[in-house]
Amino acid sequence: MGSDPSLAGASAVALTGLAEAYRPRPVTPLMPWRFTGRLVKPYVITARGRSWDDQMVAVARSAAAKQLEFDDAMGAIGLGVVVLHLSDDATYLVVQSWAKDFQSRLSIFRGMDVDDLRPAPIGVAPCVWEQEVLSHERASYVSHILNAEVDVETWLDDCLDTRPAPKQGGIPSGT
Numbered sequence: 001m002g003s004d005p006s007l008a009g010a011s012a013v014a015l016t017g018l019a020e021a022y023r024p025r026p027v028t029p030l031m032p033w034r035f036t037g038r039l040v041k042p043y044v045i046t047a048r049g050r051s052w053d054d055q056m057v058a059v060a061r062s063a064a065a066k067q068l069e070f071d072d073a074m075g076a077i078g079l080g081v082v083v084l085h086l087s088d089d090a091t092y093l094v095v096q097s098w099a100k101d102f103q104s105r106l107s108i109f110r111g112m113d114v115d116d117l118r119p120a121p122i123g124v125a126p127c128v129w130e131q132e133v134l135s136h137e138r139a140s141y142v143s144h145i146l147n148a149e150v151d152v153e154t155w156l157d158d159c160l161d162t163r164p165a166p167k168q169g170g171i172p173s174g175t
Contacts, residue, residue, distance in 0.1 A: 023048070025129045029159035033061060033082070038068060039152065040080045041137065041159060045129050050086035056114045060084040063109060063117050064095050071097035071105045079145070079155070081137045083130050084114070093117050094130050098141060136160040 025045050033040040042061070044052050064082045071080070076097035083094040093109040108124050109117040126134055137160075144155035 022128070024162060026164065027129070027133055027160050027162040029161050030057065032156045033064075035065065035068070038072065038076075038078045038080065039156060040064070040068065040082055041156065042082045043084070043133050043160070045083060045085040045087075045133070047086060047088045050088075052084065052086055056086075057084065059114045060093055060117075063093055063114075067095045067107050067109075068097060071095070071099070071107075074105060075099045075103075076105060079141070079152075081134065083126075083133050085127070085130055087127070087129075091117065092120070092127075092130065094126055094134070096134060096137070098145075102146075132162075133160055 025047055028044045028046070030042040030044065033042055042057070042064075044057070046052060060082065068076070068080055072078070076099045078098075080095065080097040082096075083092075085092040085094065090110050090112055091114050093114075095107045095109075097105045099105055106126075108120040108126065110120040110124070111117040140155055140158040144151045144158060148154070
């Protein structure tokens with residue numbers, strides 16, 4: 001631990017514990033969701049031992065679509081990002097819509113499973129794994145939409161993918 005005295009004692013122990021427990025999680029980009037007047041880049045993040053299927057994604061898509069419709073009414077401009085995070089402690093759904101005046105709208109839902117997602121309590125913010133996706137998406141939005149000639153197709157193609165590479169000589173499933 002660094003030598004800054006303001007982070008001594010319990011703070012130093014907490015930071016050390018977090019650093020020792022942190023492990024990257026695979027981020028899987030899905031095919032874009034195309035709604036009338038809206039394009040969405042969906043992702044799934046999985047903690048060790050968690051897995052997802054098409055039915056879970058369909059439920060998340062339905063829940064996200066309701067939030068995205070609300071965002072549209074509040075000034076969203078038709079581009080968004082959705083993150084389904086199957087975490088150790090719960091399931092999270094993060095919905096971000098790009099809005100006018102360089103703003104975004106961010107909503108977080110939480111449940112024990114994708115079937116019981118509810119709005120997260122006030123003050124809940126994206127975790128480090130969700131922020132990894134949102135950070136990538138902010139850079140992609142600036143690069144392909146704001147700093148370019150509004151290249152929506154390139155924006156859609158620019159996805160974060162942190163899944164482990166298949167092992168050389170392994171069976172086709174990548175193991």
